Amino acid sequence: MRFINRVLISGMLLLWVVCSAAVASVRWVGQQQPDQPFPLPDARGCWDGLCFFDIAFSEIPAALSMHPRISQAGRLWDQATGLEFVYRGRTPVKLYWNPASYSLTSDHKLMRLGDVVGTLGAPARIMVLEDHVVVEYPARRLYLLVVPTDRNINHVLLSPRDQVDSLTVFQADADQETITFYYPFTQDWKGFGAYYRFP
Amino acid sequence: MRLQHYVYDQFPVWARPTNPILRYLLQRAQRRRQGMARWLFRLIGIGIVVWMVAISYRAYQGNQNFGVSDQGESALFSVLYLPLLLIQFFTFTAALVLTSNMVSQEQQAGTWEAVKITSHGAEMVIRARWAAVFYQLRWLLAFLIIPRVVFVGQMLVDLTDYQGYHLDLYITGITPEVSLEVAILLLAGLMTAALLLPLVLLGLNASIGLLLSTVFKARGTTIVAQTVILVLEVLIVIGSLSGGWDVLDAEPITQLTSNADMTQKLVSLVLLGTTGDQGLRFMNLETYFQAWTDVDYGILTGVLMLGAMLLLALVTNGLLWWSARRASRPLRG
Numbered sequence: 001m002r003f004i005n006r007v008l009i010s011g012m013l014l015l016w017v018v019c020s021a022a023v024a025s026v027r028w029v030g031q032q033q034p035d036q037p038f039p040l041p042d043a044r045g046c047w048d049g050l051c052f053f054d055i056a057f058s059e060i061p062a063a064l065s066m067h068p069r070i071s072q073a074g075r076l077w078d079q080a081t082g083l084e085f086v087y088r089g090r091t092p093v094k095l096y097w098n099p100a101s102y103s104l105t106s107d108h109k110l111m112r113l114g115d116v117v118g119t120l121g122a123p124a125r126i127m128v129l130e131d132h133v134v135v136e137y138p139a140r141r142l143y144l145l146v147v148p149t150d151r152n153i154n155h156v157l158l159s160p161r162d163q164v165d166s167l168t169v170f171q172a173d174a175d176q177e178t179i180t181f182y183y184p185f186t187q188d189w190k191g192f193g194a195y196y197r198f199p
Numbered sequence: 200m201r202l203q204h205y206v207y208d209q210f211p212v213w214a215r216p217t218n219p220i221l222r223y224l225l226q227r228a229q230r231r232r233q234g235m236a237r238w239l240f241r242l243i244g245i246g247i248v249v250w251m252v253a254i255s256y257r258a259y260q261g262n263q264n265f266g267v268s269d270q271g272e273s274a275l276f277s278v279l280y281l282p283l284l285l286i287q288f289f290t291f292t293a294a295l296v297l298t299s300n301m302v303s304q305e306q307q308a309g310t311w312e313a314v315k316i317t318s319h320g321a322e323m324v325i326r327a328r329w330a331a332v333f334y335q336l337r338w339l340l341a342f343l344i345i346p347r348v349v350f351v352g353q354m355l356v357d358l359t360d361y362q363g364y365h366l367d368l369y370i371t372g373i374t375p376e377v378s379l380e381v382a383i384l385l386l387a388g389l390m391t392a393a394l395l396l397p398l399v400l401l402g403l404n405a406s407i408g409l410l411l412s413t414v415f416k417a418r419g420t421t422i423v424a425q426t427v428i429l430v431l432e433v434l435i436v437i438g439s440l441s442g443g444w445d446v447l448d449a450e451p452i453t454q455l456t457s458n459a460d461m462t463q464k465l466v467s468l469v470l471l472g473t474t475g476d477q478g479l480r481f482m483n484l485e486t487y488f489q490a491w492t493d494v495d496y497g498i499l500t501g502v503l504m505l506g507a508m509l510l511l512a513l514v515t516n517g518l519l520w521w522s523a524r525r526a527s528r529p530l531r532g
Contacts, residue, residue, distance in 0.1 A: 031362055
């Protein structure tokens with residue numbers, strides 16, 4: 001009767017090796033995909049080659065117009081420091097600028113939280129607000145506003161599928177008072193899953 | 200054909216389709232349901248499966264999924280989960296029923312005495328009858344295994360998401376922290392367990408049936424024993440399913456506030472994956488990943504299922520050995 005175990009164990013080991021190889025292979029295949037359609041700011045705070053802190057606001061429209069992946073750049077009619085443009089011909093983006101920070105936001109899907117965490121790694125902490133969650137990368141001075149798909153009166157469930165509504169980058173030498181959120185509902189990042197939402 | 204021969208060569212003589220005893224048992228079972236009756240039986244079976252899928256589809260459209268959460272699962276998974284669960288249980292029941300009358304059938308056919316006086320005859324028949332169940336239920340097994348292979352394929356496709364970092368996303372912040380290489384092995388362990396568990400459970404039920412057939416000679420007593428075993432199995436399955444579903448479908452806030460023992464949660468997940476639905480629920484990547492984050496050591500569920508599977512295989516071995524020993528006892532004067 002030992003045959004059951006002999007056949008089962010050899011079959012199991014073979015299948016385990018095949019499945020492990022398949023998992024490792026598809027992970028590699030996934031990494032060969034082109035970069036996500038909407039890039040994240042780099043470590044210097046520049047976005048897709050545009051370093052908004054290095055130029056005056058009046059120079060930004062011209063910089064946007066010259067960018068190869070940006071079209072229809074123009075000023076937001078109701079914002080003194082707001083601009084709008086179309087990225088890669090399909091994503092309308094609004095840019096809000098001040099000397100200490102800039103934000104990029106869109107009514108269209110920019111990226112998913114999983115895309116960000118996959119690229120930048122785990123964030124330092126999150127802050128659960130009423131309708132949004134702020135995901136914080138203080139080392140990069142990057143703050144993302146995420147819309148959790150599952151939220152309740154007392155919790156939010158963060159998933160990689162959650163959409164990033166906007167991203168904000170603070171200038172490296174900006175006043176610490178400006179870039180630190182003193183908000184009582186900050187929680188350490190502990191992976192995707194449930195987080196408290198304080199009433 | 201050469202591959203088929205190679206695979207058969209790995210089996211012992213009594214489990215090969217060329218074995219005369221096995222062929223005799225299969226041909227006799229085939230003769231019992233001739234032509235029209237066999238086709239009618241198959242058509243009714245297919246009709247029931249189609250009906251179950253249709254009912255499940257209607258439930259899915261009405262957001263009344265059974266056994267799956269309303270988030271994270273694909274449409275295909277949500278629709279097929281309940282029908283597959285029922286087919287699984289039917290298959291295991293069939294394995295038990297097909298074998299539990301083995302000795303009394305041989306006695307009715309007048310072959311049992313001849314088998315017993317042959318050297319190792321009773322032992323060989325017990326083993327061959329156990330192997331015959333796999334051949335007899337091959338189409339039902341295909342119904343169980345093929346969707347699982349499709350789900351594994353879907354899991355692999357889902358792993359390419361997030362620029363290939365889907366797996367990496369779920370190993371940050373969990374207990375215990377594991378490296379990427381270990382996470383790959385653990386995830387592959389779940390896939391392996393989910394693909395093999397239906398075969399092991401089928402073998403276990405067939406060996407339980409064979410033991411019943413050697414312990415209870417009278418047909419009436421065998422039916423009572425069969426019923427008792429089936430009721431016990433139903434209770435085990437329901438208990439395992441409800442315990443595991445409670446953990447997986449708990450309100451997220453209870454994951455934060457509940458003081459429930461993490462070991463208990465992990466045991467519930469392993470029972471769901473082995474005696475409950477044989478890993479079917481975990482074949483949705485997001486559900487399985489969520490178990491990693493919600494339950495400490497939840498990442499070990501797959502390998503623990505593999506361990507439980509080997510334990511069940513050992514039990515199957517023991518039951519077969521015991522059945523063969525009982526069947527080989529000399530006839531009483």
